[in-house]
Amino acid sequence: MQYRRFGRTGWQVSEIGYGMWGMAGWTGYDDQESLESLERSVALGCNFFDTAWDYGKGHSEKLLGQLVRAHPGQKLYTASKIPPKNSKWPSRRGYTLDECFPPDHIQEYTEKSLQNLGLESMDLIQFHVWEDAWAHDERWQRAIDDLKRQGLIQAVGISINRWEPWNSLESLRTGLVDAVQVIYNIFDQAPEDQLFPVCVEQDVAVIARVPFDEGTLTGTLTKESTWPAGDWRNSYFVPENLHASVERAEALRPLIPAGMTMPELALRFCLAHPTVSTVIPGMRKLRHVEANIAASDGHALPADLFKKLREHRWDRVPTEWSQ
Numbered sequence: 533m534q535y536r537r538f539g540r541t542g543w544q545v546s547e548i549g550y551g552m553w554g555m556a557g558w559t560g561y562d563d564q565e566s567l568e569s570l571e572r573s574v575a576l577g578c579n580f581f582d583t584a585w586d587y588g589k590g591h592s593e594k595l596l597g598q599l600v601r602a603h604p605g606q607k608l609y610t611a612s613k614i615p616p617k618n619s620k621w622p623s624r625r626g627y628t629l630d631e632c633f634p635p636d637h638i639q640e641y642t643e644k645s646l647q648n649l650g651l652e653s654m655d656l657i658q659f660h661v662w663e664d665a666w667a668h669d670e671r672w673q674r675a676i677d678d679l680k681r682q683g684l685i686q687a688v689g690i691s692i693n694r695w696e697p698w699n700s701l702e703s704l705r706t707g708l709v710d711a712v713q714v715i716y717n718i719f720d721q722a723p724e725d726q727l728f729p730v731c732v733e734q735d736v737a738v739i740a741r742v743p744f745d746e747g748t749l750t751g752t753l754t755k756e757s758t759w760p761a762g763d764w765r766n767s768y769f770v771p772e773n774l775h776a777s778v779e780r781a782e783a784l785r786p787l788i789p790a791g792m793t794m795p796e797l798a799l800r801f802c803l804a805h806p807t808v809s810t811v812i813p814g815m816r817k818l819r820h821v822e823a824n825i826a827a828s829d830g831h832a833l834p835a836d837l838f839k840k841l842r843e844h845r846w847d848r849v850p851t852e853w854s855q
Contacts, residue, residue, distance in 0.1 A: 533577025534828045538609075539737030539807045541687050541710055543655070545609055547803055547828040549580035551741060551812035555595055556588025561816055563595065569821045570599045574608065576825045582713070582739065582812045584613035584660055585641055590648035597649035599746070610649060611656035611711075612738075613691055614641045620854050623661040623691035633659060635675040642679055656711055658689035667702040676708070689713060689739070694855070695848050697723040704730050713739040713766075716808065717749060718801050719780060719846040726809040737809040740802045744795060744813060748777040751794035770853045780846060787840055797841075799827040804838050 534579065535544040542547075550573055555566040570581075581599070583592040593612055600608050616623060616632040623632060642657055659672075664673060679685045687712035692700050697714050704712065712731060716723045720742070731738050744750050746768060755775050759765045769777070781794070788797050795813075802811045815821050848854070 533825060534830050535579075536809050538580075539710055539731070540735040541737065543609060545580040545810045546578045547810060547824075548578060548799070548825050549576055549582055549739070549810040549812040551814040552581060552583040552592045552596060553587050554814040554816045558574065559619050565818075566595055566816060567598065569815055569818050570595065570665070571602075572818050573821045574599070574603060576821065577828075578821075578825060579607060580609045580611065580613045580810050580812070582617070582741075584658075585645050585648070586613070586615045586660060588829070589646065593645055593648035594650075597651060601650060603772075609656070610651065610654045611658060611689070612645045612649070612654060613658040613660035614638055614645075616661050621661060622696075622850065623663050625663070625665075627663055627671060629666045629669050631659060632663075633672055633675075635671050638672065638675040639679065642684055646684060653683055654685055656687045656689050656787050657685045658691045658713060662690045662692055662700055662703070664702045665701050666825040667706055671718070673706070673708055687711060689737075691741075692727075693850065695720065695722070695850050697725070697727040701726060701730050704734050704736050707734060709736060711733075711737040711739060711809075713741050715742040716740040716802055716805075717743050717745050718784065718798055718841050718844055719745055719749070720848070721842065721845040722847060724805065728805070731807055736804075738807050739855050740808045740811045743798050743802050743811050745777065745781075745798075749780055749794060749798040753778050753781065767855070768853060773853060780844065784841075784844060787837065789837070791824070795823065797833075799824060799834045801838070801841050803827065804833050 538545045555561050557853050581596050583596050617637045618631045676688045687710035690700050690709055691713040703709055714723050725813045747753055813824050
């Protein structure tokens, strides 16, 4: 495992972090399997874990807390997220801070997350949705400062709405945000345009999420793919999206080098950008942990291959199904 500096915090975090949504928010999860996979990731050098209160209403956080407490002598970085008070994902233009993150809500859910984790402090608390119109509202700023002074958190981050990397720039320029979590992958390259330069300017850490485009870039989906009732992917992979996504993934196959899988190619693409601090694929099974962490071996993608992958950029705008 290779490590990178996590922005102005100075933390050294694993290039491959652990996305924990699938351990509570998707169908087919199993706690024993999840814990075994988490333990394996630690053994392989993973030290950054991203969860949220909304992943099973704290269930994923409880699994992470169990992992951290099992390794008292090892630094494992904990990151969670405060849900918006109105329970709307993503936020929409015009939503107010009072609707999403009033100060008492920020305090309440940080404390709830810590209770789930069974810890006195967490490393990073993130806003699970964001509107840049809130950038200069002093209420969230004071609330975060209070949490830091109480020792409940060490750093604060923003999780940017899907396909809106521009919707955070003013907030980052306040100098009060330590990390930003954004969708970044072979298709979604837009963060490179404006977001990444501001992150470099402000020394803000970048957490690259959805490296596999919710599964498209694993190369396992087909136009006939379906999921069990209640699975979030049924609402995301509507035919309009599923068919186009599968076609885009299939167009990548000729570029995959011998001996490499599509998921590995997708992870190596994300790691090729120096502004990225860590990539957080969702992982539930041992084989996924081992395969994904193996992509952090210090070997960069060949420059010519990286250039060809850049041609597969797919600029999208939010729709009613892209929550």
